[in-house]
Amino acid sequence: MNNAVNNGVWSGSWVAERLGVQLEGDDELTQMLGLALRRNPKRAHLLVSHVLGKHVPQSPSVVYGAGFALGRRVRDLLGADEAARAVVLGYAETATGLGHSVADGIGLAPYLHSTRRPVAGVARAGGFEESHSHATSHLLLPEDPALLVGDGPLVLVDDEFSTGNTVLNTVRDLHQRYPRRRYVVVALVDMRSAEDAGRLEEFAREIGARVDLVAAASGTVRLPEGVLEKGQELVARYEAESSAGSAAMGGRSSAGPSGLVAQFPAPLEGVVGAACQESTPTSARSLEADGPTTPPGARGCAESAATAAWARPAPAGPHPADERTHPHPTRIDLCWPPGLPDGGRHGFTPAQRTRLEGALPAMAARLAEALPADARRVHVLGFEELMYAPLRLARELEQVAEGVEVRYSTTTRSPVLAVDDPGYAIRTRLVFPAHDDPADGPGERYAYNVAGAGFDAVIAVVDSVADTPELHAPEGLLAQLAAHTPHVLLAVVPSYVPGPLAIPERHPMLPEPLRGPAFSSYAPEEVGWLLQDLSDVTLEAPTEEREEAIQSGGAHYAESLPVEYQPSEQYQALFHTALEESAARLAQAAGAVTEIVLAERSPRPVLVSLARAGTPVGVLMRRWAQFRHGLELPHYAVSIVRGRGIDANALRWLAAHHDPRDVVFVDGWTGKGAITRELTAAIREFEASDGITGFDPEIAVLADPGSCVRTYGTRDDYLIPSACLNSTVSGLISRTVLRADLVGPHDYHGAKFYRELAGADVSVAFLDAVSARFPEVVDAVDATVKELLSGDRAPTWEGWAAVERISEEYGIHDVNLVKPGVGETTRVLLRRVPWKILARAGAGADLDHVRLLAEQRGVPVEEVAELPYTCVGLIHPKYTRGATGADGKAVNL
Secondary structure (H helix, E strand, C coil), X not given: CCCCEECCEECCHHXXXXXXXXXXXXXXXXXXXXXXXXXXXXXXXEEEECCCCCCCCECHHHHHHHHHHHHHHHHHHHHHHHHHXXXXXXXXXXXXXHHHHHHHHHCCCCEEECECCCCCCCCCCEEECCCCCCCCCEEXXXXXXXXXXXXXXXXXXXXXXXXXXXXXXXXXXXXXXXXXXXXXXXXXEECCCHHHHCHHHHHHHHHCCEEEEEEEEEEEEECCCCHHHHHHHHHHHHHHHHHHHHXXXXXXECCHHHCCECCCCCCXXXXXXXXXXXXXXXXXXXXXXXXXXXXXXXXXXXXXXXXXXCEECCCCCCCHHHHCCCCCCEXXXXXXXXXXXXXXXXXXXXXXXXXXXXXXXXXXXXXXXHCCCCCCEEEEEEECCECHHHHHHHHHHHHHCCCCEEEEEECECCXXXXXXXXXXXXXXXXXEECCCCCCCCCCEEEEECCCCCCCCEEEEEEEHHHCXXXXXXXXCHHHHHHXXXXXXXXXXXXXXXXXXXXXXXXXCCCCCCEXXXXXXXXXXXXXXXXXXXXXXXXXXXXXXXXXXXXXXXXXXXXXXXECCCCCCHHHHHHHXXXXXXXXXXXXXXXXXXXXXXXXXXXXXXXXXXXXXXXXXXXXXXXHHHHHHHCCCCCEEEECEECCCEECHHHHHHHHHHCCHHHXXXXXXXXXXXXXXXXXXXXXXXHHHHHCCCCCCCCEEEEECCCCCCCEEEEXXXXXXXXXXXXXXXXXXXXXXXXXXXXXXXXXXXXXXXXXXXXXXXXXXXXXXXXXXXXXXXXXXXXXXXXXXXXXXXXXXXXXXXXXXXXXHHCCXXXXXXEEEHHHHHHHHHHHCCEEEEEEECCCCHHHXXXXXXXXXXXXXXXXXXXXXXXXEEEECCCCCCCCCCCCCCCCCC
């Protein structure tokens, strides 16, 4: 199982023969890669690396050497001067160890890897999505905020470069925040198709930077027609057979179709480890309060780790869970150097690398000492993102343990089908529950090709956050391992947590909210704006100029404002017709979402709308609560900016004046869910930076066509007339502005009050038309609420999946340029440079205003038979000034 080609059988032949998949390219490809199958709506096959150390046990020297060699190639490419200024960024979870190894090969480069684990007290420096994920996938949490700020090359490391979407989206996001002149993409294999191969050069021109690619091997995968459906059928059949086999054996099978069963093991030995060389005075805090007394010979190391304020200590001796669960692994006290990071989650400097190198021989000696005397085949098993520390320990053990064959791999989140066949890359599978309290909730985790491999001992290496009762439980990882090897050993590395960040000094008194008529055309009791008034500042720029600046990375969309679109008489007539026809439907949705908030969130909620699309909805919800229950609910509007987060000063004001647990954030509708994810991340950052908790990031919306939230009035995608216009339906307030020269650290985000547009203002008329229908929809609201409260409202993120598919089908390759739903499509036509509009075949009056705007801007409307939204707006993906419609010509409004 350790080689891609074993006894003349390639570990991809099983999939190749059944699906007709062909691997073409360099001679090294079949040595480096095998094939497996997984349940995935986009790609049934999985490329399984034999040199990565993730799914396939491999010699740690081979794994480390592959990454180190790539680092040497990057150093040669950059030259000594640029290499000395480089920063390396690896991708979680698969490439965390690979990126570390590349950084080692470069020599002087600091290293950071993305993470799926939020850490209290560490502010986010960035974040991005993987194309297949509906949750926030990657966070960037450097201890030193300046790590990503320099102008030296940024080296991005992933195990496989296929479409390139994830890497290019990362560069695009980071280039907007921290622009630099050069990027280097590093991968073990470059598997781009001919169609994708040219995108890297185009992308480099788009952002005005040099982008190089370094890979150990290159090729492509040839897929026959219908391979996805055939692969899905094959996976379903084998999974059904596996489930049947598991049921026949009492439901205990954990190894997939091979039939291997994880038996409940006998107890193992106690603790191994002599006193550490590095120790601290005996006055250091003891760990005895956390569990049984630390055994003799282990106290020195345990206490030295405990004294580091920045480290979460690894408990020495039996884990508290060991008293009531099985098995009892042999614990190895590594004497991990105090304060040394366990990896690159928060950054890893060359100095820290030097310190690790000095400590490795002693730690490996402790591992070797703990091994049974007759052990000849030993496996070191890392843990998800914790790949580098176990890899270096395994490689050092390989050097010092004479006569012992050492192999290395790590556990993973990724579910893959296991088939016990020499021509298949994933022979066995162990399944166990997550044991590190993941932010996205409990779930299954996997270890591949460990069961049935004949290891005499397995050393599990985890960080202290993951050393939990779930790890030691009867169904946990240790029990699963003990069913397949006579000796299980456990080494725990202290989870590194940076020290508390200094909170910038804040102005003691934040301004009171702005209110109408001085700011906005709403009555003062309807809403208070937690914004600063920038009405006297010229912020507007032509749409084409803004689009070019935004897409080139030269400016953020929140740094300027579009010129306010003034509707024609024909368009205004459409708005009033749409309002008349939809007022009752809007009233029902507003009533329903308000009743759900009152029932589930708070009996006296504080409504906080996300300016500006959420503000009319917040006013309607406030009016419904007053109409139906006689409640006078507080209502405020705050700014949130994609990529920059929510206004922290507004949150501080809210926390000082209200219980954060009563705050309910309100928006108009959901598209693909970008703001939902932005708010969740922003609240987490705010809690870490300010220590203020209680804000619930769950947004309440009038309409949730993207299925991104559970608090909504409807999930239908229909015309909400407030989306048809800009400021003239939102209290004459602009969209919010966040620009460093205008918004200081003690300021609210800014916005403008367009007093000069009062003659065209329909803001209050819109609210009055909808609230006038409240009495007639009471029964309908009650029925809707009863149905919603008793049903399953869990988000499915269908909108995100649809946007990903459309992005790829239309060659856009950037989900931020796909705007789903009637509301978002209207915004594209009013504020951005549209490319084309996709309309669901047969869509009726809800799209009359979209068709009119598209005609005025010269944008084609393409009818699509199966579209999950009523319509979708596509922003021009390769914008240069003047490119608006499909013909590339600008049309003035």
